[in-house]
Amino acid sequence: MCGIVGVVSNAPVNQLIYDALLLLQHRGQDAAGIVTQQDRKFFMHKAKGMVKDVFRTRNMRALLGNSGLGQVRYPTAGNAFSEEEAQPFYVNAPFGIVLVHNGNLTNAKALKAELFNLDHRHINTESDSEVLLNVLAHEIEVSTRGLPLQPQDIFAAVSRVHQRIKGSYAVICHIAGHGLLAFRDPFGIRPLCIGKGADGTHMVASESVVLEGTSHQFVRDVQPGEAVFIALDGTVHSQQCAVNPQLMPCIFEFVYLARPDSVMDGISVYQARLNLGETLAKRVISTVPPNEIDVVIPIPESSRPSAAQLAQLLGLPYREGFVKNRYVGRTFIMPGQGVRKKSVRQKLNVIASEFKGRNVLLVDDSIVRGTTSKEIVQMARDAGARKVYMASAAPPVRYPNVYGIDMPTSSELVAHNRTVEEVREIIGCDALIYQDVDGMKKAIGALGKNLAGFDASCFDGVYVTGDISSDDIVRLNENRVGAEEGQEDTSRLALPNHAD
Ligand SMILES: O=P(O)(O)OC[C@H]1O[C@H](OP(=O)(O)OP(=O)(O)O)[C@H](O)[C@@H]1O
Ligand SMILES: NC(=O)CC[C@H](N)C(=O)O
């Protein structure tokens, strides 16, 4: 779940793309990049690090032109530590194309061999996004066959791309001298929406918060399988390019990944989290009588709406017991278990008076590896809590994710092949209450209109693209560098490092 943005304007876009990336920082903290275009020339700057650290004034000045795109990366394929795999990616033919991608291709390895053997294209990194760019470039080449590029050629190319690639992808690319192309996979697993500014600027972005935060009006979501082409003169063309598109967005976006002030596919992320708190409250009652709970405490940041709603329904006080150091990033999206574990303590500190002598119900949005909950329960006990109950607004995460969330192996998931009681013992709390899968789907699904369902694979093991075997999961994981324990990026500190 990286964050992507693209802009076509009639004024310089470097600052606008930078501002958009800041609004997407929660989707990727590992690397950032921007490309702009002027007179068919691309200007690119990308590097590892957070947006504020990657772009200095001199880099910004060099990003010329009225159109461009950008990305913040949260690696799910290839090498988490490689600067070369920061996005955007560039290919010089046909025309010159740069691309940013949010998602994960599940057949990247086979495609890479096919690209070399049949299409005679060389991929120089382990990134699935570079593979995607080359498949697209090849198909655009085939479509145009030396003729001027027309929107229908682009749409024909995207249709063939849909047939060749598998997995999840929200994509924005810039074709030099022509315009911006955006498309979404046939299930709409990863989000993408379009907006417009008062001055005629067109913007495509992962989340609606980017449009709002940069004073653009939300126009609509890009439909699953649809491609939208915005020519450099501002003309917009769009076409459905998939054979059987169905809206099945990733449910984890609503649970944790997206910002609560975004609306995705018609669903308010904030309302989704409130609803999750409501259904969770009912499950809490059946496990721990509310009169045995003195106070409800959220685990900042993402669990707050669910915890507040749960507390209100149970008629219990809602208090802040943990203070978050806002200068430490999101721990879940950091690469490597060592840095994640260290960061929980760096990030959260207790207000001891909220715990002393009380029975506390801690609420988190999800428990994935258990890193956060284990530390937090211990911190609550050290602060003098009498009983520590723990509730998760999402069901147990039991299966690997192959669609752009970095949990590639089941062994790292604390709930995999374990009962709730076994997880409770590991986390060390007095009672553990999870949301159930149906409750979660209903709570969020009730807010959507054209949904065919959700990708909830990490909770129920059902992969919406229907083509994932356990061999695939092993292979996808083999392609990861830096995901496993012992492969920490020792150069990387949990805190943004201004010396980077
Ligand atoms: O079980 P774990 O493997 O620890 O993962 C789950 C935790 O990670 C996330 O928090 P994070 O700190 O990333 O971000 P947040 O501030 O948005 O809650 C999530 O909100 C949970 O708290
Ligand atoms: N989380 C994502 O969307 C990652 C995009 C791409 N698979 C990468 O690893 O760079």
Ligand SMILES: [Mg+2]
């Ligand atoms: Mg959290």
